[in-house]
Amino acid sequence: MEKALKITKVEASIISLMGRLPILSYYATSRGWSFLISWGHRLAGLTLVGYIFAHIYTLSLLFTPATFDADMKFLRTPVFTFLEWALAIPLIFHSLNGGRLVLYELFHVREDEIVIRWMVALGLMYVLVVGSFFIEESAQPSVAPFWSVTVAISLIALLLVFIKIWRTGNSILWKLQRITGAFMIPALLGHMLFMHMNYLTGHDSKTILLRIQNPYIKGMDLVFIILLLFHAGYGIFSIITDYISQGPVLKSLTFLVIAIMSISAYFGIRLIVAL
């Protein structure tokens, strides 16, 4: 049984407010909040998968910087800016909740309510910070320290999870999904922050191309895209397996997922290597 947690007044009112929304209230009373969070995790994961395809596509426009810049200009309407900012929500939610799942399943952290409280608090902060960058657009990130710290933390996270679970009898792919997830928490959150500290870092072809010449950045992005596509691929496979029992259909779908992810990886890697 979970340890009882004193819910503050603010939290109580948030919960009761959410509990009044139609679909949420139905599942909150019939399956519990964790069930809703799991659906949220799934939907957020799928959103990110969708985004990554689009992302690789737009990045591939960097081969003709003019098209890329034109595209970016086009995307710079209030609607798209808002969407870009809104992306931080599924991102931070999936990341932190992924972290929570890893803690619950593998590190025996059963004080879920406390973890969720932190998740919500940190998530809100993150979304607000990213939002403030959108308004400010003037922070000058110093690339080297930022990325060395981020990469170091990512590797530590990866290592911690690796050591904890590698010896369990779980399937290797399953373990790798957790391990890649752990790596991506700092890496991906850092990526999004970094790209918005200054508008140019993320949207100006010259700046990007300049940065990408750096072999460290290249190497980091390579690792990043591979881990991410594996994680996403296994995630989709995992969802499919929930609905489709073993047999030819499952086999073909699995093949399809592998194919799509490989093609994406090909384009993604080519892009980084060739630019």
Add this chain to the structure above:
Amino acid sequence: MSTSYTITLDINRYDPDTKLSWVQTYRVEASAILRFVDVLRKINDEQDPTLAWSSSCEHAQCGSCGVIVNGKPLLACELLVKDGVGQFKTHTFKLKPLTIAPVLRDLVVDLEKAYDRVHKVRPWLIKPASPHPDGDEYRISPKTLETYSEATRCINCFCCAAACISTHHHFLGPNASMANMVRLMDPREMARGERMDILYREDGVYRCHTAKACSFVCPKDIDVSHFLALGKEGRF
């Protein structure tokens, strides 16, 4: 007499002869302390003898009477009318059969089929430890027992399986997986390799996404997800 409520039940019906399904509405004047099985019996007695439902012990100990009420899988024999009204904040209840096996008629599902999944985890001691030198019982400290005795309370009502985010198509299900965990944690079980194989089957523990609906609905208040997580963690 105690207070009573006028409640409305929208019940999913199914006729195995015509293979027709429909929703039928019953209005019942029910005393607050009636269990839902009593309400169903009352419908049989006063309105419709053909409505089929299932129960046996009628005190939450056998797991025969699982139904889905307003989306929540629960035991019809343990939900009092007043608690139903309190919990769901309504006087209208939608009753559906559990989704974990084919429906036989109305609210009755073929639990025999659902049990196949429990049989798959071989709930007995596959290879018992050698007996105590004195020839009597194996010694187990209360501390050790306590780490898993909670899980032995499961009555296989399949409410958890019906609530789980992972469908039942390709998952042993929370309860069957937990039954395997019990034996993994039982110091008397020596067939650990075989137990691990069951745990880490493709339809085993990976199908659990820690949605914790199992723990949420379990009428025995078993923290099922805790035991499944122990499996992933390899702590047994």
Add this chain to the structure above:
Amino acid sequence: MGAALTVDSTLRCDVLIIGAGGAGLRAAAQIGERRPGTRIIALTKVSSPQKSHTTTAQGGMAAVDPKDPMDRPIFHTFDTWKGSDCSADQNVIKKVCDIGWEEVVWLERHGMHFSRTEEGRIAKRPFGGHMLDFGERMAFRACYEADRTGKGIMDTVWAESLKYGVDFIGQCVATELLFRDGQCIGAIIFRYPEGKFLAILAKATIIATGGNTRMYLVSSNCRGNTGDALVLALQAGLPVMDLEAVQFHPTGMVGPGILASEALRGEGAILRNKDEEPFMERYAPTAKDLAPRDLISRAIIQEIREGRGLFHQDHNAHHVWLDLRHLPKEVHEKKIQEVCSFFKRFVGVDPEKDLCPVAPTAHYQMGGIPTNEFGEVQSDSQGIVPGLFACGEVAAASLHGLNRLGTNSLLELITMGRVTGERVVEYLKDATDPEEPPGSRLIVFDQFSTYLNAQGKEKYAQVRDSLRNLMMEKVGIFRTEKSLVEAIEVLTELREMATHIPLGTTSLKANQDLWQIWELNNLITVSMVIAQGALARKESRGAHFREDYPERSDGFNYHTLVYMPQFNEVTFGKRPIDMSIFEAKGEHYELFDYIVREY
């Protein structure tokens, strides 16, 4: 109803077990262990054997641990004899008490999760009527798994039988026994989901269908405990024994009668009346709240009759209090967790803070299908029916006589289940596959046709409720000649009415209505035997209490056998009480005479 009823197909096996509860499956495990490869089919009314009623048993299973420095099997033997009010069979008591511990160890070795002492051994608690030194002090003899001992046992024997490849057929009822030349060769069963009849031919058939007290308004029994197998035996011309001995458990939760285990009192709970007086001190000065059940049930009714009971508004019923407030939190949370949750859920009281309302509830049938000490079914006081065995609550060997001590039933299931399984293995040595039964018309087809074609105005609920009220009032804890004669009259009417109830649907598939009406008829039949037996036994003994004959009488030192091949065509027989311990004149033999029963 157009199409004629037919037997859809025939299955063959070595052993057919009618009733996959604790007893039936202990027998199955024994056969599987001793004779690997035996084809066993086990039937149950519920969807899985695990849901059999044994799973609801709470308190414990008695057995004397040979390592216990104080306890000895002879004390347990004596307690059982005394508890039965000198009406159990001594050969059976001795056998069961002697092998009890072996069986506890068997269960533990096969995976049951008994509660443990600090040393890691199986924990034990006191229970009503179980005492040391021939009734001097409380004995710690009930081995338990918290307050779900029956579930522990059921899970264990169920899993063991799965391991031996027993074929389970769930959601079915055995509707008729099959015989050829006086030998039982299997049964006809009716499957609920498909609404089909199957014949199962077997070399040996074991009846283990459990209890039957659903004819009482307040009962701890499950919905399916309707005495079907007793009716099958009666229809086959076989006798049933001692059915008048119905045990009322003193502490049913007020209202539905859900059991509040004796384990609560074993852990120290106290019964109190309106003035919160611990009244059992007056009725049983030594044993107090752990006196045998019949005594306490009568004491509670006495308190209520004399105005010291209470009245529960919601449930419209009288009751007394069970006080659990003084028990340590640890006990509430670990040892009696299940029962406490029942009080919270069904009665809305918190046993840690509130007094709990309880009243007697019909609980256990001491009588049943008469068997010898090997589980072989008897055709009269001597003869046995070849190929037919019985064990568990449905059988009367008789370990309990006219009153059962708590925790002795689980003990009986497991020991007699094993003994019966052992006997079946012996029997199978020279048994051959039975031939098809002679093609006479099946009784069950007549019954079902009657129900399917019924056109009367009677209502199922009305007949059921009349029956349950009638039995509670007139054939309950207290009985008189007048009440019994009246009951028999009304039962005859009810039986007539029960055959005229029109069905909601005449489909055979998952027809709950049809199934329940068949059960109702069985209940009425069994009620008739109970009433007839009670009328004939003009004495008070154990659970059978006649206000007009409040004393035990040596003239009735026998078991009642009742034959009733047709409804209410009753003939009586007698089976002597086995006195082998007394007759052997060994140590303490004098205690096994017809002794006075005081607690």
